[in-house]
Amino acid sequence: MDDIERHAPAMGAFLHLRGNALSKGEPVALPLVQSSMYHLPGEPERFSNYGRVHNATWVALEHALEHLEGAPCRVFPSGMGAISAALFATLKAGQRLLIPGDGYYVTRLLSDRYLRRLGIEVVERPTAEFTTGGFAGLDVVFLETPSNPGLDLVDLAAVARAVRASGGITICDNTTMTPLGQRPLDLGVDMVVASDTKAMGGHSDLLMGHVATRDPDLLQAVDDWRRISGAIPGPHEAWLLHRGLETLDVRYDRMCTSAEILAERLAQHSAVKAIRFPGLPSDPSHNLARSQMRRFGFLMSLTLEDAGKAEQFINTCPLLRPATSFGGVHSSAERRIRWGDAVDPGFVRLSVGCEPVEELWQALNGALDTL
Known part of the structure; x- marks a missing residue:
């Protein structure tokens, strides 16, 4: 835990990254640069030249993300844009890719529908059995821990060591935790x-x-993919994300703290058949979570009696938004089986937001009591 704390980003310094580099009279808030063309007489040299290649708003955002991750970053127009870049930049025909069979379903779709067709062998393993069979002969190992939506965990440091020893590289989807909750690069992930x-x-x-x-060759490959493929974010979205990052620390702390309180209470409710949350001492991944995660996250899964009861819970709780995705200031929930995940019909993925925890508990408890 001491090592985990020592590698945490300094959030006070993060909030003043831009301010401490300003000249007199410059705006404190990040300007939005929205231009596809640049004034470029003569040779281009190292100047900005075209909107697909460079944007000052991206650069400021990537600088902020670099502080959080402790590594150079490149931004993309969606999470799948980032996943696609990482996979297409590291794989070639004839190679073998390992992915979690119970991870985010669109990663599986990309691998099955496109990477296989390009001559890449795709191997799937459930997260709980990810190390079974070892990693010999695998060129790229894609991890997701906690898995989405089941919340099983993988030992990041152990897998990174084993894959490196076998000559492969590791990619970790850290969406559910953010660099404030888990730091895969510090644990050896590539x-x-x-x-x-x-x-x-x-x-x-x-x-x-x-x-x-932190690998300059991998960074260059990702950079080239973005520039050549055109998988670039809009400057306004980059500006919005930069603004959102400034409140990440307080939002994330509130969400994770509330989730720990709520999980303990939800586990005792008679309508809840099963619950998964890494912060619960009874969770099968709890000890591993304590060793590699700074926080236990804001996601949990509840299994209710059946699909009808799950829908009733989601749709009648006034402080839950029935929506896909997660991580917003509003608590949200959905039945993941509707997207094809291999879960119980009554399985609910619950994302805890920033509502006052006692008010949120009253709403959740009240909705469960009616089932």
Whole structure:
């Protein structure tokens, strides 16, 4: 835990990253640069030249993300844009990719529908059995921990060591935890991807993602992919994310603290057949969570009696938004089986927001009591 705390980003310094570099008369808030063309007489040299290649708002955002991740970052127009960049930048025909069979379903769709067709062998393993069979012969190992939506965990440090020893590279989707809750790069992972649409942006009003790595060759490959493919974010979205990051620390702390309180209470409710939350001492992943996570996160899963009871709970609780995605200031929930996840019909993914915890508990408890 001491090492985990020591590698945490300094959030006070983060809030003043821009301010401490300003000249007299410059705006404190980040300007929005919205231009596809730049004044460029003569040779381009190192100047901004075209909107697909460079944007000052992206640069400021990437500087902020670099502080949080402790590594250079590149931003993308969505979380899947970041995942796609990481995979297409590291794989080639004839190679083998390992992905979690119970992770985010769109990663599986990308791998099955596109990467397989390009001559890449895709291997799937459930998160709870991810190390079974070892990692020999695998070129890229894609991890997601906690898994979405089941919240199983993988030992990041152990997998990173084993994959490196076998000659492969590791990519970790850290969307559910953010760099404030879990730091895969510090644990030896080669590359991190995340959907900043979720808690990083935090206000459910943008789509963004990023890739972070300390390997200059991997960073260059991702940079080239973005420039050549055109998978670039809009400057307004980049500006919104930069603004959202300034409140990440207080939002994330509130969400995680509330989730710990609520999980203990929800676990005792008679309408809840099962609950998964890494912060519960009874959770099968609790000890691993304590060793590699700074916080236990704001996501939990509840299994109710059946699909009808799950829908009733979600739709009658006044402080829950029935919506896909997660990580916003508003608590939200959904039945994940409707997207094809291999879960119980009564399985509910619950994202705890920033509402006052006692008010939120009264709403959740009241909705459960009616089932």
